[in-house]
Amino acid sequence: MTIDKTFDPATIETKWFEHWETSGAFRPDRPDAQPFTIVNPPPNVTGSLHIGHALDNTLQDILIRHARLQGKDALWVVGMDHAGIATQMVVERKLEERQDKRTNYSRDEFVDIVWKWKAESGGQITRQLRRLGCSMDWANEQFTMDPHFNRAVLKVFVDLYNQGLIYRDKRLVNWDPKLKTAISDLEVETREVKGHFWHFRYPLADGVKLDNGADHIVVATTRPETMLADMAVAVNADDPRYKSVIGKFVELPITGRRVPIVADEHADPELGSGAVKITPGHDFNDFEVGKRAGIKPGEMLNMFDAEARVVQTADDLIPADFVGMDRFDARAAVVEKMKALGRLVPHIVKSADGEETELDAEPRNIQTPFGDRGGVVIEPWLTDQWYVDAETLAQPPIQAVRSGAIEIVPKSWEKTFFNWMENIQPWCVSRQLWWGHRIPAWYDADGKVYVAEDEAAAQVLAGEGVALTQDNDVLDTWFSSALWPFATLGWPDENPSPLAGEGGERSEPGEEVPDFTPSPSAAGAAPPSPARGEGLLARHYPNDVLISGFDILFFWDARMAMQGMHFMKEVPWKTLYLHGLVRAADGQKMSKSKGNVVDPLILMDKYGADALRFFMAAMESQGRDVKMDERRVEGYRNFATKLWNAARFCQSNGIGASTTLRAPEASLAVNKWIIGEVVETLAKLDKAFAEFRFDAMADAIYQFSWGTFCDWYLELIKPAFVDGEKQEMDEESKTVAGWVLDQILVMLHPFMPFITEELWHAMGERQYDLIVAKWPEPKAKVDAVAKHEVDWLIDLISEIRSVRTELNVPVASKVDLVGWADLSPQSQQRLKRNEPTIERLGRIREIRQTNSELTGGVAQIVVEGETYVLPLEGIIDLDAERTRISKAIEAASKEAKSLEGRLSNPAFVEKAKPEAVEKARADHAEKAAEVERLSAALTRLG
Template identity: 45%
Template sequence: MDKSYTPQNIEQKWYDTWENKEYFKASGQGDPYCILIPPPNVTGSLHMGHAFQHTIMDALTRYHRMKGDDTLWQCGTDHAGIATQMVVERLLNAEGKKRTDFSREEFIEKVWQWKETSGGTISQQMRRLGDSPDWAREAFTMDDDLSNAVQEVFIKLHQEGIIYRGKRLVNWDPKFQSAISDLEVENHDEKGSLWHFRYPLADGVKTADGKDHLIVATTRPETMLGDTAVAVHPEDERYKNLIGQFVILPLVNRKIPVVADDYVDREFGTGCVKITPAHDFNDYEVGKRHNLPLVNIMSPQAKILAQAEVFEFGGKPIENYDNQLPQKYAGLDRFDARKLIIEEFDSLGLLEKIDDHALKVPRGDRSGDVIEPLLTDQWYVAVESLAKPAIDAVKQGEIKFIPENWDKTYYHWMENIQDWCISRQLWWGHRIPAWYDDQGNVYVGRSESEVRQENNLDQSVSLKQDNDVLDTWFSSALWPFATMGWPEETPELEKFVPSSVLVTGFDIIFFWVARMIMMTMKFTGKVPFKEIYITGLIKDEHGNKMSKSKGNVLDPIDLIDGIDLNSLVAKRTSGMMNPKIAEQIEKRTRKQFADGIEAYGTDALRTTFCALASTSRDINFDLGRVEGYRNYCNKLWNAARYVLMNTEGEDCGKDNTDFELSIADRWIISKLQDAIVTFEKQIKEYRFDLATQTLYEFSRSDYCDWYLELSKPILYNDNYSAEQKRGTRHTLINVLETTMRLLHPMMPFITEEIWQRLKPMVNASSDSIMVASFPEFNESLRDQKAIDDLEWLQKLIVGVRNIRGELNVSPAKPVNVLLKNANENDRRCLQEYRGFLSALAKLESIDEVSEQAPPSATALAGEMEVLVPLAGLIDVAAEVGRLNKEIEKLEKENKRLSGKLGNANFVERAPAEVVAKEKEKLAQAEISLAKLKDQKNQLESL
């Protein structure tokens, strides 16, 4: 093995080997185990959230593959309608061209060309992460077979009346000229205004206090052109006499009613609310309850119309409604119209006042444009009939959320579900299989020829296909069964539906998870997955969401490969990384590395993700953890080198015969059994953080720190027999090999590299660790006496080491040890393990003492006292001088902290957590001070 661990030297080599030998394919044997990847957008690249979830999925996949299950990790990407179209349009814009310069077919061809050349980024990054999906089954939501499934689902749901076309309010992106989903809307906290307008009462009616107008407040003055009512609370005494009366809508001069509705908050503003059902989602519901007309005043470009479009709920036009709008606003952008409307209200004396107002402004996550609630014709799924079985599946335990409290979120969304708008006004996506004749009649079918044949339409009837495409969430809702070959009856459909677990984030429980449950149950009669493991959200070390705008984004590939100083500076200056974080990294980089940040490697990053995978909703990512696990990889590497140097070419009891196990051998084998059973339990409970901790503590502390040291006296001392040496070599090899198999699901690369070196020495039949069997717990190998005796040994050794540390005595200097208050078990252990004690604690002598002991430093090992006589051990004067300096330093710190905490201004004004931290510092300083003074007193008594 190389002297040092260099991840770049092993990762690509082993991944290519695994992929070329097709180890990622399902075996066809054993119980089925399947995970579906949440398909990332084809436009994207792996961010920290992806890398985190992929690590969890791959760890589960590798674990179950090694357990002998018929394991499939189904991968693929989503065509990402708006995102992909936007990318290609930008590329065309850079060439001085627009989408509309091409026919639809020509533009779609451009998108496919881009996808073939640039759309595979995320697949390559998954490989860098060590992901082991079945690449031969990689799916794309626009593939022919998946497109066929989408079409079949649409047609069947339309035939049943579950899919319908209707005119309703949607999130409209004026830039993209398309409806978008709620998930694609970002609510930004922005400073705005609240305008208070006077609406004159009609027919001479007055308020209870004698006023001839009502005052309404709005943050969107331009929408007042579409008002169809003013609402008051039914129990508001100020306006009870006005319910059923009318106001004159200013500027438009149309009479609109005053209605009573519980939606109104009596305490907000004047308690009067303008109702604009065609331009506000809440108003839409109020309008529906009161059968108000829907008056649309805006074009899809968010410009004011010359004449309003007026409809009933349900989409039927209202013919005799006064739809005339003031012509001065016709064709104006909504925000330009806003300015003129405010000016006109002011000139008419109808502007009561303007207040500063903080509000949430909905913006398109990709366009950045202000989203407009707009009344448009769209396709919908009537989801109520689909939702009930999906709710029951969770309530009856067919599907289990982990952590289980997420089922409450699921129920809340599903029990308040609204019909789902599935159409998008784009060119890229699954085109809606519907055709229209000149009279507006709609025909749904697989093709125009099928539509004509089934509806007896000859060529004299002109047909035009719907221009819209389906929401990408519609196709991804079919992911669990469409990827398995549906609508064909395939072996995969039978075997892998339901899949075993879905690993995803809480933010798409409704948008994706719930819709997969509804669609899969509808079309297969089965649930899509048995368990849903909801992960937390990866945030930065301070708990802030990672975003480009905050500059705190970390690229997982940068952490794997390292990053040179030039790239670091570029990321900092472009805003991709927080300047303070970049500066800290850069300082450390310039100090430690000549060319840039050291490559942490995939295994260190994956182990960090697993260690962070707790049940917490938010997970703070600390770069220091990756560095720590990189050091852990080094430790495993060095441990393997030590083992190989002491076993290669030696008799290691390969056939499990003719060797004798020491207490240390039996102890580490027992601890290994404990680690196996604990790890398995924690993995089944999706506690990857605890599972990682279990293996980390076993491999790093028990095996590397303790057992390797315990092996040295046996291997290097002639007092031990050949059988004992053989037993220790056998244990070194076999426990390390088993540990590599335990660690492999989380750390695939380093474990494969080490395991391949050990393989010839353990009679392994597998070609790769990833297809080797996962370790099994063996009760017969667990020796409780060995565990108890080694615990005794460890306490005594740790006690001596602690004394050395407190007295600043070199670990290389032999010391004398006295044992006081020893019992029979202590005496037995002392007799049996004197050799281990002398070697690991570096002892000159160790004896029991019953009489008065000389002045000594003391530690406890159970009830037994461990004494290290001080005489002749240290330079007393020098040590007292050192302690005096430390005491003086701590006393100054105590005085500073006490003064700070005694300052009323600080205690009252500082944040509670800051005050608590200072108190903690003071308490720790006082403990340290007392300890140093005690050490000094002991020394001065000599």
């Protein structure tokens, strides 16, 4: 087909994606090939494509398309997460819009409503991922609530319970009073808010006094309301102020509760009064102090309900007028009551003139926990929850990373990984929701628990006739998504035979789990053989790579490693690649409140999916966040247009599709050179892929496509005009150019799939689509002689063009190129061989040599140590040009000096925003380079 004059991404993107998907191009269907597997981090069913998704999925698609081009059996698992809290919030909000609420329905009725919502409105993000060009296995899209996945979740829970790795315990949790559910530590955001620090006098009981004669102990708190459930006061055993009262009691104001004074290292003599009020049922540190003091969790007092309203404690000592208050109302009421009782220690503030003012409390900025979903202050709350023994499950992944069986890229993240895994806490996996995997546990009338995969199996355990009630809670969303690498492949219905190196059969529930020993495949040796089994699980587990944002390293990645290694006895993936965040252009984190969120769908509408994808790859540098820059996206749209126009040029000159994988034979230096450039670019690309250097991949193919092929090779082989008539391009150059363009389309395809597929078919008849073509195999070497000659030619023409630009030589004016008589024989031969090309591309009238000094205005250029001159007398006004350049040098020098002064000022560098300092440095470098360039131009004129 004839390539359209104008490149319009919108006309080709929908066409090619539909073609790929309907033709089965995304399916793994090469049973004899080496498998390559990636699982997509399942987006929430409530989600829509944001810029972070665009980065994450672009990087994955680059790897999967590259693997497919290499001939591998490439599988990219796609699916969605049921997102328990987020989905229930969305559906409840929909109900509220019509003055309805969840509690108007039974549990089953509400769950049915959620399923209907999913069918009608959920999964918008999967359609948007298609827009981005993601070549996932859409025919087998997964969902964490699908029946087969639910079976896997239930089996994992039951097996872990039977192995003693899941248990029920009464502990403090992060409680979200808005959502009325426990959330994990990782779902808590700490924000700095304006608060207060109150000081209270707790009276000593039984007439006891401190050594200084005081009849009270002063305690300080940021949460006065919790004193209604205080159970102790802690002091340090080495604090001389309180040694005499350890083991004595205080009588709490308001409640009158007698609580002991205990010795504990948590009390720091250097902080405040050195005495700390202990509320073990409502503070994580106090919980541990309480346990050390001998208070059992079941005895710890609770003063809040699920909505953080005051309830009566077990000892019935909270005054009735406090019961039912919201926690923050109770805070104000407690302060007022303590003030009325004379138990509030005022905070004294002195003004500059010495005047004293009394305040109820010391103003402070308080680090306060908020729920990332509910958006309200989290309340530590003592409840019965289900926990996973994460410490035990963490050991094999730790060993796997240390042994290299799992490679973390960039390696700098290993320290963070080890720090968290080696200090991991029990994982609370129960959530007080209706939407999700309901915990497979049933209770009899006495509270005894029976854990089984279904009610019938639980009934067998309990015995005939025993009435059972299922646990109301559901599992944490991350519990089910931790099974993603193997449950999506058919586990437990399909369970492969043991891997080589395991030393025996897989362990059964209750058996001791052997230490992990890396198998050959996990250690990066020979790829797994199809002989392991016939199904997806046997063939595609372990996965090859997981690409993930660093922000879900512990939410998801570490938990996949724990569950995968426990149940599969093998790492879930061989490489874990962690990318950064996409930030606003000024480096700030994107947020709706700041108004700096960038919508990738809008960018694709403006510039095309290919341009956005290439931007993501080019900006992804290991260990760094990506700064959003729409101008760069626009620049890569221009890159696509450049390639489009190059293909049009080739087509109009009789250059078509190549018929060979290997490089064609070439006799001309320019064709030998470009073949060598393909070889070198391919080597750079292969190295960058091996090292997961996406920025280096993008740079290699960009520089070759735009600079080497479009800007130089096509210009060098472009037919000349003789007597006004265009000459025919030689057949060798046509053949080589067609082959090189094919190599560009293949190498660029993982990054820009749409335009490359379109041009692939536009250049000639093809037996197959580009998406399933073969990765380049030139079977050629770099011709050093040809490379040297063409590099010399490019340097010479570049220097000529630079002089013309710098000295304002009119485009229409042709100049002479004069070489000194002492030019080397090699250079003289090159000048003769390439004379027509030099004259055409350098706008040269005549090439000659001289052994006498040229008079008048000349501009000198030096290439490979040899001097050439361009006589400019009569072509430009030399004096005016010297004046213009001198003024430009003066102006640029002045700006550079001013910027240098700012940068040498410590106050600016230390206090200005980092982005402002960075811009000043970039501007200074630009101006300094301009001075250098203009000075060189002035020197040329003599």
